[in-house]
Amino acid sequence: MEESVRSQNLDSDFPVNLRYESGFGNHFSSEALRGALPQCQNNPLVCPYGLYAEQISGSSFTAPRKLNQRSWFYRIKPSVTHEPFKPREPSGHLISEFNQATSCATPTQLRWKPTEAPERPTDFIDGLYTFCGAGSSFLRHGYAIHMYNADRSMDNCAFCNADGDFLIVPQKGRLWITTECGRMQVSPGEIVVLPQGFRFSVYLPDGPSRGYIAEVFGTHFQLPDLGPIGANGLAASRDFLVPTAWFDQSLRPGYTIVQKFGGELFTAKQDFSPFNVVAWHGNYVPYKYDLSKFCPFNTVLVDHGDPSVNTVLTAPSEKPGVALLDFVIFPPRWLVAENTFRPPYYHRNCMSEFMGLIYGAYEAKADGFVPGGASLHSCMTPHGPDTKTFEATVAVGGDSGPSRIKDTMAFMFESCLIPRVCPWALESPYLDRDYYQCWIGLRSHFSYEEKTATDGEH
Numbered sequence: 119m120e121e122s123v124r125s126q127n128l129d130s131d132f133p134v135n136l137r138y139e140s141g142f143g144n145h146f147s148s149e150a151l152r153g154a155l156p157q158c159q160n161n162p163l164v165c166p167y168g169l170y171a172e173q174i175s176g177s178s179f180t181a182p183r184k185l186n187q188r189s190w191f192y193r194i195k196p197s198v199t200h201e202p203f204k205p206r207e208p209s210g211h212l213i214s215e216f217n218q219a220t221s222c223a224t225p226t227q228l229r230w231k232p233t234e235a236p237e238r239p240t241d242f243i244d245g246l247y248t249f250c251g252a253g254s255s256f257l258r259h260g261y262a263i264h265m266y267n268a269d270r271s272m273d274n275c276a277f278c279n280a281d282g283d284f285l286i287v288p289q290k291g292r293l294w295i296t297t298e299c300g301r302m303q304v305s306p307g308e309i310v311v312l313p314q315g316f317r318f319s320v321y322l323p324d325g326p327s328r329g330y331i332a333e334v335f336g337t338h339f340q341l342p343d344l345g346p347i348g349a350n351g352l353a354a355s356r357d358f359l360v361p362t363a364w365f366d367q368s369l370r371p372g373y374t375i376v377q378k379f380g381g382e383l384f385t386a387k388q389d390f391s392p393f394n395v396v397a398w399h400g401n402y403v404p405y406k407y408d409l410s411k412f413c414p415f416n417t418v419l420v421d422h423g424d425p426s427v428n429t430v431l432t433a434p435s436e437k438p439g440v441a442l443l444d445f446v447i448f449p450p451r452w453l454v455a456e457n458t459f460r461p462p463y464y465h466r467n468c469m470s471e472f473m474g475l476i477y478g479a480y481e482a483k484a485d486g487f488v489p490g491g492a493s494l495h496s497c498m499t500p501h502g503p504d505t506k507t508f509e510a511t512v513a514v515g516g517d518s519g520p521s522r523i524k525d526t527m528a529f530m531f532e533s534c535l536i537p538r539v540c541p542w543a544l545e546s547p548y549l550d551r552d553y554y555q556c557w558i559g560l561r562s563h564f565s566y567e568e569k570t571a572t573d574g575e576h
């Protein structure tokens with residue numbers, strides 16, 4: 119599959135057309151030079167073109183076959199060819215250990231306004247900051263939710279996240295991402311997953327850019343089971359796109375690898391680009407997905423379905439049906455239920471819900487939740503439509519005919535683990551301290567006739 123990329127920046131060597139392979143969980147093979155992939159074995163004494171063979175393991179060697187993920191790279195120099203790692207200054211606002219020393223517990227409903235462009239030049243790495251999370255990357259169980267706010271492309275450096283998989287949701291500005299498997303363009307309305315350990319570099323062709331990131335520790339994203347829906351629907355395997363092999367063989371003096379390890383950043387110097395993989399094969403790969411291709415299902419008679427029906431990807435916990443982290447979207451769709459309060463219901467949840475809005479408006483919030491903003495409703499914290507939405511919906515009545523939700527894309531990261539919130543997120547000038555006010559106006563509509571009730575007691 120080919121995709122047109124408009125080259126607006128002369129600095130970039132992104133091509134006019136990027137090629138992708140399609141499929142989810144496939145075993146892919148890709149070579150930028152014909153014959154670069156060894157045949158019938160992974161690790162020959164001498165690889166074609168004099169390349170080095172290097173494996174990246176995304177699961178333990180002995181993981182069950184259906185969960186086993188690894189890829190083989192055939193590269194000009196192996197990844198190990200670098201100087202020792204050193205702590206990076208500044209280390210940034212990243213956390214992968216969530217405890218009382220690093221983060222705060224709060225059951226309060228939280229909402230943030232979108233951040234403005236950075237005041238000083240900031241690349242993707244420096245623009246990363248953690249909002250909240252749970253667990254530990256060292257213990258391989260948990261997650262972190264980050265945002266990025268950047269306006270400058272990464273220069274002569276690559277990022278490597280040793281802690282977990284990144285699921286990136288761009289909200290503003292395209293990302294041109296170079297990975298060891300090849301290059302991808304990811305636009306707002308698409309998502310990209312960059313698995314643990316992959317080296318990648320982010321170019322920002324549109325300047326100021328921001329978005330959301332879910333990072334999962336110790337597991338990988340899967341497609342959800344479809345149950346009674348059947349064999350088709352929601353996100354289709356064939357709509358997931360994987361880059362194709364591309365390599366940079368030039369000398370790169372002073373090239374820096376920035377490694378996130380335990381939430382801290384380290385740097386190591388080398389004199390070549392890490393994007394020197396001439397061919398690769400395997401099923402441990404970065405991939406992207408266009409959310410407009412999602413095939414939503416919904417109730418067709420009464421009531422409001424649970425949001426799980428809109429799950430795009432799920433990172434499972436060890437308990438069946440319990441997600442470490444679900445990625446759920448609220449896309450354009452028809453609402454047709456009769457005699458039904460169609461916006462999301464009032465809710466308290468044993469799971470915790472972090473929401474973002476990519477574009478448009480969200481059906482449960484008439485005001486205040488805007489593209490680029492975020493909200494967090496933790497375990498058993500009440501939430502639901504604001505006063506204005508409730509009153510307007512009831513005023514319209516229950517049988518208003520089909521209505522179409524248009525031009526919107528909200529999403530939710532939902533987890534069974536209760537997030538602790540980073541101090542800078544609670545102290546942020548973008549925190550909406552009046553969020554609770556959106557429900558305060560909900561008034562009682564309760565009424566009954568005393569005579570009737572008294573009669574009922576006899």
Ligand SMILES: [Fe+2]
Nearest residue numbers: 465467471501
């Ligand atoms: Fe909810």
